[in-house]
Amino acid sequence: MRSRVLSGMRPTGALHLGHYHGALKNWVRLQDEYDCFYFVADWHALTTHYEETGVIEQNVYDMVIDWLAAGLDPEKSTIFIQSRLPEHAELFTLLAMGTPLGWLERVPTYKDQIEKLKDRDLATYGFLGYPLLQAADILIYKAAWVPVGEDQASHVELTREVARRFNHLYGRAANFEAQTKAALAKLPKDDARYFERQRKAFGETGSAEALAKGEAIVAKAAAQLEGWTEADGELLLGHLKGSGKSILTEPQALHTEVAKLPGLDGAKMSKSYGNAVLMRDEPEVVAKKIRGMATDPARVRRTDPGEPEKCPVWQFHKVYSDEATRDWVQQGCRSAGIGCLDCKQPVVDAIVREQQPWRERAAAYTANPKQVHWIVEMGTERARTVARQTMKDVRAAMGLAY
Ligand code: TRP
Numbered sequence: 001m002r003s004r005v006l007s008g009m010r011p012t013g014a015l016h017l018g019h020y021h022g023a024l025k026n027w028v029r030l031q032d033e034y035d036c037f038y039f040v041a042d043w044h045a046l047t048t049h050y051e052e053t054g055v056i057e058q059n060v061y062d063m064v065i066d067w068l069a070a071g072l073d074p075e076k077s078t079i080f081i082q083s084r085l086p087e088h089a090e091l092f093t094l095l096a097m098g099t100p101l102g103w104l105e106r107v108p109t110y111k112d113q114i115e116k117l118k119d120r121d122l123a124t125y126g127f128l129g130y131p132l133l134q135a136a137d138i139l140i141y142k143a144a145w146v147p148v149g150e151d152q153a154s155h156v157e158l159t160r161e162v163a164r165r166f167n168h169l170y171g172r173a174a175n176f177e178a179q180t181k182a183a184l185a186k187l188p189k190d191d192a193r194y195f196e197r198q199r200k201a202f203g204e205t206g207s208a209e210a211l212a213k214g215e216a217i218v219a220k221a222a223a224q225l226e227g228w229t230e231a232d233g234e235l236l237l238g239h240l241k242g243s244g245k246s247i248l249t250e251p252q253a254l255h256t257e258v259a260k261l262p263g264l265d266g267a268k269m270s271k272s273y274g275n276a277v278l279m280r281d282e283p284e285v286v287a288k289k290i291r292g293m294a295t296d297p298a299r300v301r302r303t304d305p306g307e308p309e310k311c312p313v314w315q316f317h318k319v320y321s322d323e324a325t326r327d328w329v330q331q332g333c334r335s336a337g338i339g340c341l342d343c344k345q346p347v348v349d350a351i352v353r354e355q356q357p358w359r360e361r362a363a364a365y366t367a368n369p370k371q372v373h374w375i376v377e378m379g380t381e382r383a384r385t386v387a388r389q390t391m392k393d394v395r396a397a398m399g400l401a402y
């Protein structure tokens, strides 16, 4: 069986080239190798934009059309919408019971986003809890891999801790307790006490140092103690890390080399910054946007030489141009042999060429919105089968299967 990949995107409406090169292109590639689940994280949009509900539906379908346009194939990938699966909310609620507040307060994106989105009131319960909702999104499908950008790596890490804690609290074999106690009793008294202190520290704070200190005690016992067995070591390591029987699967972040495409002004591409080229922009619009791009400020006149490294257009060449074209840019820019408009033309051509199949596929879907709804409906039902099974296991483990 192919291992499962899961990822989600907030519904921000029609996608831009930054979304494509940063994530979507990779999603398309993954669907040939993995059992891919891709969903619209519409509840996540509400964690920051809870007042703007009027645009959600349109944004959801515009985004799904761009997914399909880019080549996500509903025959290969399961495409669905988070809010159609209340199971995500149920798992979120159950996980919330045992998740320490500190784990959420310490997620780096929490303070970052509050700083960044100063104009919004993000002192909400939903915003603090959103990485835990993300954990539920991932764990409910027992995903092995989560393709996310650097900025989301800490959320996958939190997900792993949440899964570990869940398995520890609710997944222990019947005699795990007694066996662990027996292994602990073999340790010298001081070591046992020290070990328990490290375990507690690791469980509460996730401190890598505490984990290493605990592991060192086990290693020492294995090297020095009479009558110590490998099984004793495994038990104590499981005890230390809080892993019992595995009900929820610890996922791993899947980092793939992706081409970084900045916005027209060199900053991060974002619709709200007004520096984006949309996947479905018409060719004339693409040409106009690229021709209007800022260039190396040192090139005031056509005869002034420039430096590609100081020019956002060069970043586009790095994504879109072959080596010969890139050489032509470097040479021509530094010697003032080419003008900036000459330099931009191959980028315009490459983007328009890239967009061609997207435009064709998107046209078919926009002409037939029912088909898009139907694709999402199919995916949602497929996802529901998996989510329901996980919730059965979770309820049973927590004594809620009455
Ligand atoms: N938090 C992600 C974002 O803002 C979207 C997301 C929600 C997600 N749930 C997820 C991504 C689960 C990967 C896995 O981009």
Ligand code: SF4
Residues within 6 Å of the ligand: 295, 296, 299, 306, 307, 308, 311, 312, 313, 314, 329, 332, 333, 334, 338, 339, 340, 341, 343, 344
């Ligand atoms: Fe930028 Fe190209 Fe102009 Fe050089 S020639 S400044 S790389 S647009």
